[in-house]
Amino acid sequence: MPHVNLVSTYPGITGLLQDYPESGAPIRDLTQFLLRGPNTLTEGERELIASVVCVGNECQFCSNAHVVTAARYVGSVEAVHNVLQNPFGGQVDDRIAHLLRISAAVRTGGIVPDDMVEDARKAGATDVELHDTVLIAALFSLYNRYVDGLATDLPQDSSYYDALADRLTTTGYASPGQQHATH
Amino acid sequence: MPHIPVSPTTPGIRGLFDFRPETGAALKKLAHVLLHGESPLTKGERELIATFVSHGNGCKFCTMSHAAAARFHYGADSDVVDAVVYRNDRSGVSELMSVLLDIAERVRIGGRNVSDELVAKARALGAVDRHIHDTVLIAAAFCMFNRYVDGLRALTPEKFEDYVPMGERMATLGYSFEVPDATR
Numbered sequence: 001m002p003h004v005n006l007v008s009t010y011p012g013i014t015g016l017l018q019d020y021p022e023s024g025a026p027i028r029d030l031t032q033f034l035l036r037g038p039n040t041l042t043e044g045e046r047e048l049i050a051s052v053v054c055v056g057n058e059c060q061f062c063s064n065a066h067v068v069t070a071a072r073y074v075g076s077v078e079a080v081h082n083v084l085q086n087p088f089g090g091q092v093d094d095r096i097a098h099l100l101r102i103s104a105a106v107r108t109g110g111i112v113p114d115d116m117v118e119d120a121r122k123a124g125a126t127d128v129e130l131h132d133t134v135l136i137a138a139l140f141s142l143y144n145r146y147v148d149g150l151a152t153d154l155p156q157d158s159s160y161y162d163a164l165a166d167r168l169t170t171t172g173y174a175s176p177g178q179q180h181a182t183h
Numbered sequence: 184m185p186h187i188p189v190s191p192t193t194p195g196i197r198g199l200f201d202f203r204p205e206t207g208a209a210l211k212k213l214a215h216v217l218l219h220g221e222s223p224l225t226k227g228e229r230e231l232i233a234t235f236v237s238h239g240n241g242c243k244f245c246t247m248s249h250a251a252a253a254r255f256h257y258g259a260d261s262d263v264v265d266a267v268v269y270r271n272d273r274s275g276v277s278e279l280m281s282v283l284l285d286i287a288e289r290v291r292i293g294g295r296n297v298s299d300e301l302v303a304k305a306r307a308l309g310a311v312d313r314h315i316h317d318t319v320l321i322a323a324a325f326c327m328f329n330r331y332v333d334g335l336r337a338l339t340p341e342k343f344e345d346y347v348p349m350g351e352r353m354a355t356l357g358y359s360f361e362v363p364d365a366t367r
Contacts (some may be wrong), residue, residue: 003302003319004312016316022216023320030209037205057293106334109240109326117186129188131203131335134186138330145323148284148294148317 003150010176011155012061013147018136018175027142027171034136036172041129043169044073046094048083049136052103059144066140068161069168074141094123099133106137186335194338194345195244199331210328215359218252218325222317226354227256228280229321230266232287236322238268239291244328244339251350279308283318290322 008015016072017024035046047070054062067070073092082089087097098120117130125133155161167176189198200207218229230253237245250268254261263275273281282305289296301314331337340346 003297003299011240020316021297021319022220023213026209026213026216030206030213033205033209033298059294102334108329109330109333111333111336112186114186128203131187131199132206133335135203135206138327138334141330142323142327145290145294146320146324149290149319149323150294151297151299 001150006152008079011153011160012065013143013152014176015152016146016150022091023177026174028088032173034132034139039132040126041096041099042073043094044070045099046132046136047073048080048092048096048100049103049133050140051080052084052100053107053137053140054144055081056104056107056146057141057144059148061147061152062140062144064158064161065164065168069165072165072169073132095120095125095129099125099129102130102133103137106134107141109141185337189338190313190340194340195248195349196328196332196337199335199337200352202254210331211359213324214328215357217317217321218353219357219359223311223313224283224317225256227253228276229317230256230354231267231276232284232318232321233279233325234264234268235284235293236287236325237329240326240329240333242333244332244337245325245329247343247346248339248349248353251346252353253350255351255354279305279310279314282308283310283314286315286318287322288318291326294319294323 006015006019008018010018017028022117035050036043039046047066050066051063051070054066067077067080070080074080074083079091083091083100087100088094092100098116102112102116102120105116120130185198187199187202189202193201196210218233219226222229223325224232230249234246234249234253237249246268250264253264257263260275266272266275267284273284276284282301286297286301286305289298289301297319305315
């Protein structure tokens with residue numbers, strides 16, 4: 001049972017963002033821009049960065065949501081887990097592998113070492129890509145703690161994550177209530 | 184040296200906001216809602232939670248700047264901030280605030296550490312949903328801000344005095360505004 005009463009019946013983060021709209025709006029705006037805005041990192045690559053953090057933090061709702069969403073771009077849930085376990089295994093190029101390594105360092109916290117950034121740069125990462133990688137990893141450090149810190153409900157049925165991935169890969173991170181307006 | 188190019192005259196997170204204004208705008212708005220918006224927690228209490236979490240995460244810029252803002256809010260009682268953050272002395276805060284700081288610390292370590300028992304303890308001391316929610320979200324948000332600042336090695340002034348005007352500005356004007364160059 002969640003640590004606070006929620007009016008929204010949506011599980012995980014969605015209920016919190018709906019019931020607390022003042023904070024929910026900037027969190028949604030930030031996420032929509034970072035994960036779906038114009039970027040030299042693909043949407044799939046950005047979902048992999050999110051997945052590194054959610055899986056590392058063992059946040060069940062967020063891990064399922066973002067691994068299933070990343071799988072839509074990468075091919076399968078198994079392929080996503082393979083990349084997360086071994087970024088340098090050849091499934092993604094070296095530039096992305098280095099950025100995933102930085103994401104894992106951001107998750108655990110503290111200053112990201114210069115040589116890690118240098119390696120990513122040598123593999124072709126730009127300033128904006130470095131910035132966005134760090135901020136996406138930092139943002140999911142918030143999400144995982146918000147979702148688990150308030151003990152939000154998990155969906156009753158795992159097919160929920162497929163429906164969620166449908167939404168996140170099409171309309172993106174806008175509130176589900178706003179979807180009608182954008183269709 | 185920061186990992187991305189920032190103006191040498193814009194320390195800390197504001198340098199990062201200027202580098203990427205699109206994300207900067209949303210981050211400033213979030214900080215403002217959390218620390219200056221409606222809440223049963225005073226602005227001083229919320230800045231204290233922010234400082235406490237930032238110190239736990241070892242983020243010097245966020246600790247120094249939010250401690251300065253918290254001291255400004257606490258005014259004559261500003262030593263409460265240093266007692267809680269640096270001396271682990273909770274005698275200057277209410278019992279409820281002390282439990283909320285414990286919740287913030289659990290969130291900092293990882294969300295799954297917030298137990299039903301700890302939340303029940305806060306409720307027995309008068310906490311309503313909004314105390315619990317705001318504490319958890321402020322702690323979670325500072326886990327983001329701290330990682331953003333240190334992950335990119337944002338410019339971090341060394342001297343205590345550098346943070347005093349910053350703290351006063353944060354405490355009085357809040358976060359959702361543009362800082363004119365001359366006052367940075």
